[in-house]
Amino acid sequence: MKQLHKSSPTHAPSPAHAPAPKSAKPTRPGPRSWIGYLLREQRLLFVLLGALIASTFFLLRPYLSLTASSHLPDARPLFSFASRSGVPAGFRPPPRRVVVTGGAGFVGSHLVDRLLEQGDSVIVVDNFFTGRKENVAHHLRNPRFELLRHDVVEPILLEVDRIYHLACPASPVHYKYNPIKTYKTNVMGTLNMLGLAKRIGARFLLTSTSEVYGDPLEHPQKETYWGHVNPIGVRSCYDEGKRTAETLTMDYHRGGGVEVRIARIFNTYGPRMCLDDGRVVSNFVAQVCL
Numbered sequence: 001m002k003q004l005h006k007s008s009p010t011h012a013p014s015p016a017h018a019p020a021p022k023s024a025k026p027t028r029p030g031p032r033s034w035i036g037y038l039l040r041e042q043r044l045l046f047v048l049l050g051a052l053i054a055s056t057f058f059l060l061r062p063y064l065s066l067t068a069s070s071h072l073p074d075a076r077p078l079f080s081f082a083s084r085s086g087v088p089a090g091f092r093p094p095p096r097r098v099v100v101t102g103g104a105g106f107v108g109s110h111l112v113d114r115l116l117e118q119g120d121s122v123i124v125v126d127n128f129f130t131g132r133k134e135n136v137a138h139h140l141r142n143p144r145f146e147l148l149r150h151d152v153v154e155p156i157l158l159e160v161d162r163i164y165h166l167a168c169p170a171s172p173v174h175y176k177y178n179p180i181k182t183y184k185t186n187v188m189g190t191l192n193m194l195g196l197a198k199r200i201g202a203r204f205l206l207t208s209t210s211e212v213y214g215d216p217l218e219h220p221q222k223e224t225y226w227g228h229v230n231p232i233g234v235r236s237c238y239d240e241g242k243r244t245a246e247t248l249t250m251d252y253h254r255g256g257g258v259e260v261r262i263a264r265i266f267n268t269y270g271p272r273m274c275l276d277d278g279r280v281v282s283n284f285v286a287q288v289c290l
């Protein structure tokens with residue numbers, strides 16, 4: 001029994017009675033022992049894993065916020081499980097403040113519908129030369145919608161994240177009505193909106209046209225094709241006007257660092273287009289019906 005007590009670890013001598021260690025000097029753990037400590041029992045792995053989780057959380061925090069920023073009247077969840085046309089199920093882009101010039105027109109009003117549907121706040125700027133209030137009348141009670149009568153040839157100051165620049169008559173009947181004004185709209189209007197984009201750091205989209213190819217010698221036209229355009233014809237105010245607008249857009253991008261997009265629209269048709277619009281598809285339809 002005596003023997004058993006001696007060797008039993010449960011009866012180890014208490015520190016008070018234990019003999020003092022030979023080297024009584026307390027030693028500070030050196031860097032080597034810390035490294036050794038970290039490398040043991042996969043501690044380093046857990047530290048790295050923790051740092052990774054924390055940084056992922058902080059990076060995603062703005063997008064994981066349950067409600068949109070408070071400056072928007074109807075804050076809404078950024079993630080939704082309802083699938084909507086064209087938007088991948090489960091994800092919606094964050095809401096933005098957007099200006100659409102020419103937003104009361106045919107293409108512009110459909111763009112406005114779509115932007116409001118995805119939760120953006122939209123300001124329409126239009127001089128109603130060819131656009132109609134009725135095209136956007138269904139949004140007038142929406143707190144995220146504003147309609148301004150303004151001609152883009154005059155500067156305007158707005159605080160937005162994105163500029164969709166559509167203001168320009170598109171039908172030959174309309175753009176030939178006052179060619180100098182058409183050209184002014186394309187040059188001065190585009191300059192004003194690009195200047196605004198640069199000043200406020202907004203992304204800029206120009207709706208251009210297939211007319212930039214003029215009377216093309218290549219069919220179909222690729223984006224790399226430069227066109228075959230008459231600079232002195234009756235359509236030049238529109239063709240050359242849009243070409244200049246594209247040039248300005250690219251120069252503001254290269255020289256001013258503005259983030260830009262150019263969309264060359266070909267022949268469009270659909271609801272809200274007037275039957276006597278004068279463009280090719282509405283002309284065909286009118287000729288068939290009448």
Ligand SMILES: O=C(O)[C@H]1O[C@H](OP(=O)(O)OP(=O)(O)OC[C@H]2O[C@@H](n3ccc(=O)[nH]c3=O)[C@H](O)[C@@H]2O)[C@H](O)[C@@H](O)[C@@H]1O
Nearest residue numbers: 102104105106107126127128129130131166167168170209
């Ligand atoms: O297919 C295209 O190439 C054209 O498509 C759209 O034109 P679209 O909507 O079809 O034509 P409209 O219905 O006439 O819309 C133009 C809008 O610009 C407005 N506008 C026109 C001229 C002007 O000086 N300022 C201005 O705000 C009109 O009132 C109208 O709301 C784009 O607005 C044009 O920029 C583009 O060139």
